Each structure stands twice: as C-alpha cells, then as structure tokens.
Amino acid sequence: MAARASRNFLREALYRKANLKAFDGSRHSSSVAGTAPGTAPKIPHSSKKGMLLTGATIGLLIAGGAYVSTADEATFCGWLFSATKLVNPFFAFLDPEDAHWLGLSAAARGLVPKEKRPDPSILGLEIWGRKFSNPVGLAAGFDKNAEAVEGLLGLGFGFVEVGSVTPVPQEGNPKPRIFRLRQEGAIINRCGFNSEGIVAVAKRLGTQHGKRKLAEISRTSVSSNDDVQPGGKAGPGILGVNLGKNKTSEDAAADYVQGVHTLSQYADYLVINVSSPNTPGLRKLQGRKQLKDLIKKVQAARDEMQWGEEGPPPLLVKIAPDLSKEDLEDIAAVALTLRLDGLIISNTTISRPDPVSKNPVAEEPGGLSGKPLFNLSTNVLKEMYLLTRGKIPLIGCGGISSGEDAYKKIRAGATVVQLYTAFAYEGPALIPQIKAELAQCLERDGFKSVREAVGADYR
Incomplete structure (x- = not known):
C-alpha cells in the first residue's frame, strides 16, 4: 500500500506540473516564455527527472521499511528518519518552489516519518498554559495554507506555525521568487504572502480541530489517566497561526x-x-505609534470573542532583524505597556552579510534566511531580552541548523526556537538530531530544563 501511495503521489505531481492547475492557474501558463496562452508548457527536463527520482526513492524507502518493521518501534522510527537523508539530494534537481510543493504534499499525505519516540524530558516546558514536549518549532512560511499540519507535527516538532494567512486569496509576487544559496546554507525569497485566504485555511483547521476533539473524547473514555498531555488544538504539538495583510489593503488593522x-x-x-x-509598507507598522494602535485593535478583537476556561490564544508580534536600537526600544516599550504575550525574533533580512554578499544570487531582491542570518537575528534577540527584562516570552528564529544553534538562542533569551531553511535543505532527519543535540547541551552545562537556560548569558 505504501508503494502504491507513492506512485499515486508521483503521478499527481507530474499531472499538476503538466497542466498547471495549481493555485496560480492558467495566468501563469500564458506568461511562460515561448508558450502560447492555453497551451500547457513542457515540464523542464531537470524538474521531471528530479520528481521521478524523488518519487521512486520515496517508494523504495517506504516499501523497504517493511523489511525492518519487525524491529522495536524506536529502532524502526530511527531508521525511517535516517532513510530520508537519501531522498534530499534529489530535491536539488527541482525548482525551489516545486521542491517545496513536493515536500509539503508528502507531509500532507503521510509520506513522511512519524515520530514515535518520546522527547527527552529535559526538553519539556510550559508557556501560556500550553505544554510543549520540546522547544523546537517549524516557522511560518513552510505550510502557508495549513495543508499538512498533522504530518508536520507528527515529525516531532514541538510546535508548528502556519501562514502567513491573508483575508483574501492572493497569488503573491511573480515567479521565480525563491532562490537557493546552497553553499551558504541560505535562501532568498520574495513570495509576498501568497495565500489561499482565511476561508480555505479555516476549513482545514476546523477539520483538524474536530479530529483532535474526537481523539480526546476517545482517549478519555478508555483511560483514567488524568495527566495533561503535551499538545494543543491541532494534535500532539502546539499550533500557531501567523496573520498577514493583503498587498492592496489600505486598512492593515x-x-x-x-x-x-x-x-x-x-x-x-x-x-x-x-x-x-x-509586502510594500508592511514594515512601517513596526513604528511605535503604528504598532501600538495595531496591537490595541487586534487585542480588542480577540478579547471581545467568547472563550472557555482556557481563555483567548496568546498574541505575538513577529519583528524584523534590520531594526535600529531606537526601533527595538520602541517595540519593547509597546510590548511591555500592552502586555503582549510574546515576540518572534526574527523574520528574514534585507541585508546581505558575508559570505552571501559575494554570491551573484545575492543581487536578487527579497528576504534572506538561513545560516548567514544567525548572528544578526541572535543579536536582536539578545537586545530584546534585555529591553523586556525577560518578562515576555521570545521565540528565537533565524539561521538555526543544529542543537548548538538552538541552545545559543535559548541562552540569549529565547524560550522556544523555530527553524525553516535548514529543514528545507536537510529534511526530517534534522529534527530528532537537533533535539538530541540540544538535550546534550543542556545536560553538559548542568541545566535540568530548558527554562533554566533561558537568558543564561545575562543572569
């Protein structure tokens, strides 16, 4: 059945490419150089080759798992994650956006490993009344439309953030809009909030939420265990929803x-x-007055809704790494005054730090993510931790590719961390690796929990 599923998945991928019936539709097909309107363009040979190789390898790996499935669950699970390393090289044959679609679709269809091994207890923590089994999350941008929440959480992330979601569907900026800098471990993107809109996302999340409730009822009926399990509204992990504005909207709030x-x-x-x-003009909303007015309106909208015992969801703001010291001071003041629940530090950068600056691809406009962003985003994280006096939970994001990187973010003030670019390059096997390395870092330095290490460099 697994092999048949992978064949069907590959057939669907090739059909999608050949007919261009994805979200960008016929308008994109008519704009392809050398292609007349209404005529399906040919699949680039390299992309078709990559899809064939990737699909075939996925099928072999899944089918091959049957030969070791008699081993204990932990051993089998570890084998599956390690085996995904064999697939990663084939994604390099694909256009970056096609590779992203293929990976996301595999997660949505359950064609990725599912983590069965418990996380090390040292990694567990609680924030906002939510229990996280580990502090390693997937940043917004990978699953923009909540298509693969269950599969991504199943990979072992402590939390997954979907979006950015815009009210009205929009295609985003013209393609190509994602560029690899593989040698530097970086990506430049200028997607521009390509989104199917809040209605489509609400339908998917509503379905996921319903499944979670049914599972809770079933578990309660067969077990007398009253312990609170890690997880949230979407399943075994915590779900964040990242909100954006439409490009043509004049009223961001x-x-x-x-x-x-x-x-x-x-x-x-x-x-x-x-x-x-x-998104033109978006970063201007980080100014002191603009941000304060915006947060007040959003908080009021959230608080006027009816909530049960758990109360409304925490509200966070995601900021840029390219801010001045004065900008950071203003944001910190607003966050403390309005009792903001948290900050995500940071988004991509418009700067081109070395060694990226020497790469010709660096001339492409857009946001830079990946390893070259690490120092810049971590320095902003340190500043914000000090400015907020450790009173506001911070999510450290930008350039994490190892457990040591995650540990440095936590010591700099992050309560939890997020990654994206390294995951795009290295695949599912990176997740258990980072968690194991992070646990080793904590134990090495004598910490008994993640909480003890938060902001350790400044205490």
Whole structure:
C-alpha cells in the first residue's frame, strides 16, 4: 500500500506540473516564455527527472521499511528518519518552489516519518498554559495554507506555525521568487504572502480541530489517566497561526482583525506579522505609534470573542532583524505597556552579510534566511531580552541548523526556537538530531530544563 501511495503521489505531481492547475492557474501558463496562452508548457527536463527520482526513492524507502518493521518501534522510527537523508539530494534537481510543493504534499499525505519516540524530558516546558514536549518549532512560511499540519507535527516538532494567512486569496509576487544559496546554507525569497485566504485555511483547521476533539473524547473514555498531555488544538504539538495583510489593503488593522475573528478559535497562539520585506509598507507598522494602535485593535478583537476556561490564544508580534536600537526600544516599550504575550525574533533580512554578499544570487531582491542570518537575528534577540527584562516570552528564529544553534538562542533569551531553511535543505532527519543535540547541551552545562537556560548569558 505504501508503494502504491507513492506512485499515486508521483503521478499527481507530474499531472499538476503538466497542466498547471495549481493555485496560480492558467495566468501563469500564458506568461511562460515561448508558450502560447492555453497551451500547457513542457515540464523542464531537470524538474521531471528530479520528481521521478524523488518519487521512486520515496517508494523504495517506504516499501523497504517493511523489511525492518519487525524491529522495536524506536529502532524502526530511527531508521525511517535516517532513510530520508537519501531522498534530499534529489530535491536539488527541482525548482525551489516545486521542491517545496513536493515536500509539503508528502507531509500532507503521510509520506513522511512519524515520530514515535518520546522527547527527552529535559526538553519539556510550559508557556501560556500550553505544554510543549520540546522547544523546537517549524516557522511560518513552510505550510502557508495549513495543508499538512498533522504530518508536520507528527515529525516531532514541538510546535508548528502556519501562514502567513491573508483575508483574501492572493497569488503573491511573480515567479521565480525563491532562490537557493546552497553553499551558504541560505535562501532568498520574495513570495509576498501568497495565500489561499482565511476561508480555505479555516476549513482545514476546523477539520483538524474536530479530529483532535474526537481523539480526546476517545482517549478519555478508555483511560483514567488524568495527566495533561503535551499538545494543543491541532494534535500532539502546539499550533500557531501567523496573520498577514493583503498587498492592496489600505486598512492593515482590519485585515488582522478579520484573521483573528476567523482563525483564533483554532490557534494555540496568534502572530501579527509586520516584518516581511516582500509586502510594500508592511514594515512601517513596526513604528511605535503604528504598532501600538495595531496591537490595541487586534487585542480588542480577540478579547471581545467568547472563550472557555482556557481563555483567548496568546498574541505575538513577529519583528524584523534590520531594526535600529531606537526601533527595538520602541517595540519593547509597546510590548511591555500592552502586555503582549510574546515576540518572534526574527523574520528574514534585507541585508546581505558575508559570505552571501559575494554570491551573484545575492543581487536578487527579497528576504534572506538561513545560516548567514544567525548572528544578526541572535543579536536582536539578545537586545530584546534585555529591553523586556525577560518578562515576555521570545521565540528565537533565524539561521538555526543544529542543537548548538538552538541552545545559543535559548541562552540569549529565547524560550522556544523555530527553524525553516535548514529543514528545507536537510529534511526530517534534522529534527530528532537537533533535539538530541540540544538535550546534550543542556545536560553538559548542568541545566535540568530548558527554562533554566533561558537568558543564561545575562543572569
């Protein structure tokens, strides 16, 4: 059955490419150089080769798992994660956006490993009344439309953030809009909030939420265990929903309020994204007055809704790494005054730090993510931890590719961390690796929990 599923998946991928019936539709097909309107363009040979090789390898790996499935669960699970390393090289044959679609679709269809091994107890922590089994999350941007929440959480992330979601569907910026800098472990993107819109995302999250409730009822009926299990509204992990504004919208606050009204009931936490460099004028919302007015309106919209005992979802703001010291001071003051629930530090950068600056691809406009962002984003994280005096939970994001990187973010003030670019390059096997390395770092330095290490460099 697994092999048949992988064949069907590959057939669907090739059909999608050949007919261009994805979200960008016929308008994209008519704009392809040398292709007449209404005529399906040919699949680039390299992309077709990559899809064939990737699909075939996935099928072999899944089928091959049957030969070791008699081993204990932990051994088999470890084998599956390690085996995904064999697939990663084939993604390099694909256009970056096609590779992203293929990986996301595999997660949505269960064609990725499922973590069965418990996380080390030292990694568990609680924030906002939510229990995280580990502090390693997937940043927004990978699953923009909540298509693969269950599969991604199943990989072993402590939390997954979907979005950014805009009120009205929009295609984003013209393609190509994602560029690899593989040698530097970086990516430049200028997607521009390509989104299917809040209605489509609400339907998917509503279905996921319903499955979670049924599972809870079933578990309660067969077990007398009253212990609170890690997890949230979408399953075994915590779910964040990242909200954006439409490119043509003149009232940013109205867009974010609409997102809150429609999606907050499905979120364990909400994020106001005012830091993408690919939506004109968006970063201006990080100014002191603009940000204060925006947060007040969004908080009011959230608080006026009816909530049960657990209360409304926490509200966070995602900021840029390219801010001045004065900008950071203003944001910290607003966050403390309005009792913001958290900050995500940071989004992508418009700068081109070495060694990226020497790469010709660096001339492409857009936000830079990956290893070259690590130092810049970590320095901003340190500043914000000190400015907020450790009173606000911070999510460290930018350039994490190892457990040591995650540990440095935590010592700099992050309560939990997120990654994206390294995951895109290295695949599912990176997740258990980072968690194991992080646990080793904590134990090495005598910490008994993640909480003890938060901001350790400044205490």
